[in-house]
Structure formats: C-alpha cells, structure tokens
Amino acid sequence: MSSKMIRTAALAVLFMLSFSLRVFADTIPTLTLDPPNGALTGPAGSTVGWGFTLANPGNDFLVVSGSDFCVGIITSPCSNALGTYTDFAGQQFFVFGPAPEDASLTQAFDNTLQLGMGSFLINPGATGSVNGFIALSYDLFSVDPNSLDFNPDTDTISNGNILTAPASVTVGAVSSAPEPPALALLLGALGALLFLRKRP
16 A cells, blocks of 8 residues: 555544544533523522523433532532532423424523522521532433333433533622612601701
C-alpha cells in the first residue's frame, strides 16, 4: 500500500471519528438553572428554589428520576449545614425525547405548586453561603415509557445518569430600615399630621 493511500485512509478514519464525536456531543442532554448562574439569596427561615430548562436533543427517551443540591461528592441524599433541599423534578415524571414527547421544557420555580427543580429551606438563624451544584439523575430508554410497547427490561439503555449545574444559596440580611419609597411616604404622612395639628 502506498503512503498516499495510507494517508487518505487515515484522513477518512479521522473524519469519520470527528463526525461521530460531533454527533454524540450534539445528543448530550443539557440542564440550565433559573436564575442562570444558579445563585439564590433569601433570609434565614425562608424557602427559595430553582427553575430550570432541560433539553434532550437525542433520539432516546430521557426520564428524570430525581434531583438534589449537593456540595462536594454526590451522596444520597446530599446534605449541607445551611438548609434542606426538596426535590420537585423527580416527582413529575418528565419524559423528554422524540415525538410525541417534547425535546425540552422550561419550568419556573413555584413553591406552592411544587414546580421547578426543587426548593431549599434555609435554616432559621443560618448565616453565610454554600456553593455546590444541582445533580439531576435520569434514565435513558430506546422506547417511549408512555408507549404501550414499552418494556423496561428490554428497552433500558442506562440508569442513574447524572447532569449537574452550578448552584449556590446565600443567606441575605433582612433590612430593618424602610426602603426609600416607604421612607418618603412615612415622612410625608408625618409632615401632614404636623400641619393638621398646627391648624386652629
């Protein structure tokens, strides 16, 4: 075999490999938190939480199995000194994939309706902040789990996959001073009372 043929064959293999890697990279699910940087702030004793956008551009079906707020190693469940995380996403049986399913979903945080990724109850008396990440666990299937033809024994591709997104919680100071508009309104009311009191 000539060196020109070897070089042509090597280039063809490299092209196919790079194309395969590009196609594979395009099919990796993505997770984005709301707020975009995943940074939440709230007073001690309050509940805050994350919204999310999850996209599955691949041909397989992704089923969300749960989420957690972790600091350091992913454990089950994760814990931290600042508060307690409650999973919302894992309770909703999200399925993402080709039609008839949706490939992506954006959901805002709503603590009352338990929508979004999950909530974080900041401990009373807590101070400071904690940096970590949201760990979303999911399973992949070759057949839509909502289909009558679905068989978990034969249609499972993988279980216990993890997507992560940076997240943090900061305890914000509760301001005891009135905000500027409220302060102006209060001063105006006091002025009106003084004016009325001085009138005969």
